Amino acid sequence: MIRMYNVNKAYRKDSAALQDINLNIPKGDFIYVTGSSGAGKSTLLKLLYGAEKPSRGQILIDGRNVTRMTSAKLPLLRRRLGVVFQDFKLLTSRTVFENVAFPLEVQGKKRYEVGKKVYQVLKYVGLEHKLHRRPLELSGGEQQRVAIARALVVDPLVLLADEPTGNLDHDVTMEIMELFKGANARGSTVLLATHDREMISRFPRRMITLEEGRLVEDRRP
């Protein structure tokens, strides 16, 4: 599903954020990306959803070369990806329903299709009774569930999550992890960046470790 060949990324000339990353992630995999702060976890994810371009190397997602993608094609790839952030990145002026419906509206789906799908996903994350609330009226865990619902509503090929439980307490973290496991079981390839060792040991999966932008470990449970 995801292949990276000799990927390098440097924001400045004198320091590299990522160096010689070679990675092969098969379809349906669940993989942790770990490493200390500044190791390059977020950069790796940004390269995958096209927010950054690699300085060198090639990235293929579902057979399509992301590095050569034009700005007209990139949105089409993003419609097949789901991205979840530590700070949720929800539209605070819109309701829960509107936030989750947004990716489908972008794709030009019909209103009745949108309504049905959004309700299904909100039910899956357990927020179907709060669809008219605004994000700031919800707890951190609920906001993250809305963000996950927004990512899942498009049935993503790949689900990318950047420290999704970083701001959440232990119990909520466990609930959120169950949602990711569920998405993986439905067929999405999941890449989850975290430095929460306890979570990894509780839900053991393949894990790659980055250190100063280099891939130093690729371990399977």
Next chain:
Amino acid sequence: MLERFTYLLRRSLTNMRQSPFLCFASVGTVAFSLAILALFAIVVINVQQLTSHWSEEVQVIAYLDKIPEERVLQGWIDRIENLPEVDGVTYVSRQEAFNRFGKRLEQEADLLRGVEPDILPASLEVRLKESHRSRATVEQVVSHLRRDLGLSDLRYGQEWLERFESFLLLLQVAGAVLGGFLLFATLFIVANTIKLTLYARREELEIMALVGGTPWFIKTPFLLEGALQGALGGILALGGSYGLFQFVLQKGLGAVLTVPGIADVVFLSGTQQLLLVGTGVFLGSFGSLVSLRKLVRI
């Protein structure tokens, strides 16, 4: 296609409803800037109307030493009237000239008692078309009258004409420079206000790009929003400047600019009003477009 447009328009309206303060800031800036532009335009238009009235004074008078036979005179009038620059010719007989002079003397008209009308010469007054009231054309007509009709005693207020032309040139240059400057300043202020309002919503732009919005899908609602806000600002500017015109400007300008014989101080014409609202739409959408180019990078 229509469904898509309706969706984008609905989103622009929702955006405006959800961020009333930002919307108010943009509309207010457009309205205020355009109101200043409109007031400036009103002053310029009225000064132009005044100069156009003054330009009616630009005419050539040919004094006739000897009055020719009526047939010859009519021949001259026809020939002059056939000139492309000429609007019309009036023959002023000695008696008419005498009467006019008497009128101009008002209370002192008694001075003319005992004086015969013969002391004043008859003349041909040649009025020029409005587009030809310039020194160059006047001189052209004068040389034609001299050469072809043999008229030698010709007056056309050379000095006044020169001063009038330099004043007109100054007015045009000042109007263009000030108007251009004002328009540019308006564009700059509006573009920057919109940029600030978009900057406050950069997260929304980022999320749209993240979930696969194409650049045009992201930009169109903001462009529509800019255009709507511009139109609203234009209409408010029109209303505001009309109010100001009614209560302040009309009297003020009237006192300075109106002279007997010309119409009152005027407001913007229908076309100019439409142009003002159109300028608002342009400012709003152009301001959004410029800002979006910097903020939306996919």
